[in-house]
Amino acid sequence: MSSAHGKKNPKFGHLPLSTSGPQETALTGNALLRTPYFNKGSAFTEEERDTFKLHGLLPSNVQSLEEQVRRAYAQYQSRQDDLAKNTFMTSMKEQNELILDHLKEMFPIIYTPTEGDAIANYSRLFRKPEGCYLDIEHMDRIDDDIDQFGGKDDVDLIVVSDGEQILGIGDQGVGAILISVAKLAIYTLCAGIHPARTLPVVLDCGTNNEELLNDDLYLGLRQKRARGEKYDEFVDKFVQACRKRYPKAYIHFEDFGLNNARRILDKYTPKMACFNDDVQGTGAVTLAAIMAAFKEAKVEWADARFLMFGSGTAGTGIADQVSDAIAQETGKSKEEAGQQIWYVMTEHSHAHEADLRRCFDKPGLLLKSKKDELTPAQIPYAREDGDWDKKDHGDLHSVIKEVKPHVLIGTSTKSGAFTKEIVQEMAKHVERPIIFPLSNPTRLHEAKPQDLYDWTDGKALVATGSPFPPVKHNGKEYDISECNNSTTFPGIGLGAVLSRTKLLPPSLIVAAVRALADKAPLSNGTGSGLLPDVTDVRDISVHIAKNVIQQAVKEDLAQEKGIPTDDAELEEWIREQMWDASYRPLKLVEPEKANAFARGEAGAASHQRMGSFNWTARL
Numbered sequence: 001m002s003s004a005h006g007k008k009n010p011k012f013g014h015l016p017l018s019t020s021g022p023q024e025t026a027l028t029g030n031a032l033l034r035t036p037y038f039n040k041g042s043a044f045t046e047e048e049r050d051t052f053k054l055h056g057l058l059p060s061n062v063q064s065l066e067e068q069v070r071r072a073y074a075q076y077q078s079r080q081d082d083l084a085k086n087t088f089m090t091s092m093k094e095q096n097e098l099i100l101d102h103l104k105e106m107f108p109i110i111y112t113p114t115e116g117d118a119i120a121n122y123s124r125l126f127r128k129p130e131g132c133y134l135d136i137e138h139m140d141r142i143d144d145d146i147d148q149f150g151g152k153d154d155v156d157l158i159v160v161s162d163g164e165q166i167l168g169i170g171d172q173g174v175g176a177i178l179i180s181v182a183k184l185a186i187y188t189l190c191a192g193i194h195p196a197r198t199l200p201v202v203l204d205c206g207t208n209n210e211e212l213l214n215d216d217l218y219l220g221l222r223q224k225r226a227r228g229e230k231y232d233e234f235v236d237k238f239v240q241a242c243r244k245r246y247p248k249a250y251i252h253f254e255d256f257g258l259n260n261a262r263r264i265l266d267k268y269t270p271k272m273a274c275f276n277d278d279v280q281g282t283g284a285v286t287l288a289a290i291m292a293a294f295k296e297a298k299v300e301w302a303d304a305r306f307l308m309f310g311s312g313t314a315g316t317g318i319a320d321q322v323s324d325a326i327a328q329e330t331g332k333s334k335e336e337a338g339q340q341i342w343y344v345m346t347e348h349s350h351a352h353e354a355d356l357r358r359c360f361d362k363p364g365l366l367l368k369s370k371k372d373e374l375t376p377a378q379i380p381y382a383r384e385d386g387d388w389d390k391k392d393h394g395d396l397h398s399v400i401k402e403v404k405p406h407v408l409i410g411t412s413t414k415s416g417a418f419t420k421e422i423v424q425e426m427a428k429h430v431e432r433p434i435i436f437p438l439s440n441p442t443r444l445h446e447a448k449p450q451d452l453y454d455w456t457d458g459k460a461l462v463a464t465g466s467p468f469p470p471v472k473h474n475g476k477e478y479d480i481s482e483c484n485n486s487t488t489f490p491g492i493g494l495g496a497v498l499s500r501t502k503l504l505p506p507s508l509i510v511a512a513v514r515a516l517a518d519k520a521p522l523s524n525g526t527g528s529g530l531l532p533d534v535t536d537v538r539d540i541s542v543h544i545a546k547n548v549i550q551q552a553v554k555e556d557l558a559q560e561k562g563i564p565t566d567d568a569e570l571e572e573w574i575r576e577q578m579w580d581a582s583y584r585p586l587k588l589v590e591p592e593k594a595n596a597f598a599r600g601e602a603g604a605a606s607h608q609r610m611g612s613f614n615w616t617a618r619l
Ligand SMILES: NC(=O)c1ccc[n+]([C@@H]2O[C@H](COP(=O)([O-])OP(=O)(O)OC[C@H]3O[C@@H](n4cnc5c(N)ncnc54)[C@H](O)[C@@H]3O)[C@@H](O)[C@H]2O)c1
Pocket: 165, 166, 167, 168, 169, 257, 258, 277, 278, 282, 309, 310, 311, 312, 313, 314, 315, 344, 345, 346, 348, 349, 350, 351, 355, 358, 359, 373, 375, 410, 411, 412, 413, 438, 439, 440, 441, 444, 464, 465, 466, 483, 484, 485, 486
């Protein structure tokens, strides 16, 4: 793929991911137009139309990318509802330029919450495949199946999901491919990860979603989810195939079920650069939001009390980040720090049937006497039974009354769980209740931001998992920050890819949190949110990537050579390698002199992923 890379930048020398300069291709005429990687549609110049034999194949007026984007935006606006807009964006491949122009408006369309509807309706809306579909009944084929997406240097980043716990909407089977696709779109938009060098994957292990199993149009494996050894073997075969075929690729795990997410992360973290977004990305962004809220509310780490409502993958991921932060800030042991965190489990879960029964049986505070029923990630936060001497096992209201938390975080998938009574109980005991309803999509939020302001007379400090419009209180507007892992995973991934870090230990996540916390707007009553706005996310990603890279270098994990040590130079080095949307000139080369990529043969991932229209820009 040398035509796409290898620009000699006079300042830095060879930058592996730099993407300026002409694109070489041996394709002409219809073959060129059918190859989205090179196709510019109406934006081919007159000279290019001559050189590449395109006259007659295109209307005569030559347009700019801006004009194409304007037309696309009008088409987008004409779509009736959010899901129709999402479908349109899927078919649109100039979308990066288009989205960057309308980032705030389109973020909820291409990502949370609308993406959730697109996933739930995957088999109904399906038009064309995108990414890599692996089938647990054909494990022997994984090497071949994954082989189709380029050569060993062609993939930087893989997002994989097994579809068991998509957002808060549970098991979505093969539709999970779209969460991998959506997360990768965010990587490109928010951190300039090269879209043609990414690979979305779904591990189809069957589904326990009865609705899908009974749907004639369902596209995935129509059988119950595989568990146990067979499942583990499948995941391992996938990981080994990736390492063999794309040894440079960083693997991002997304929306795995409660019993697998943490286990898989713990298994592979010591061996390779990998990341679980629901555990680590969520933990990182939430910790940064807590740090900002503490400054505002003047809460000290040493005596802060946290109440987590929901103790699944995200809830325990957040608790781990928080207890690390308490330990670091106060010098306490991690165990002592854990005692500042209280957990209330819900009676509602999308975990598989056995868990579901268990959850219905035992809602309430996590207690040591229930140890056998807890996941390993929950155990550090279980309380001594003596800590809770009440008759019941503690509903959310009674635990709030007793614990008097400064911070209440919802990852319960239980819509409306933070009621007026509960919130007002919390507000009785602390000056500024810090409340983060994080369950996605929007309809599953534990509370609405406007209600939280109204119920606490504007004292609550709020951040939410899905985007919300500003709230009004006493004639003033307050921005509601989106506390979504999309603020952290792009920068962490950019840092991991550019440094080619061997591993991604927790210290690199801490470096990312620091970077994000640095950039949090200090509101001081100005009405700005607790976290940076999505429109600033590219700059935030650079800052996060810089910290991650520096930490990787410090720990001797970075495999990339020539990473600048100077702060400003490092930032320039990162920006130089970020992909952004703009057309590059095309250069015709002889087929025999062209590499497979320029002949339109290699890089199948990008060809397949780009649909029929172009989003080529700086490829
Ligand atoms: N804002 C963000 O960035 C972000 C990130 C990740 C997840 N989330 C949201 O958080 C919610 C939960 O996601 P998750 O990945 O943690 O799902 P999960 O399946 O791991 O957990 C779901 C819920 O079920 C409950 N539960 C599951 N098993 C249990 C058991 N054995 N005992 C008691 N309770 C049990 C948990 O309390 C948890 O609240 C979702 O709505 C998701 O969208 C938000």
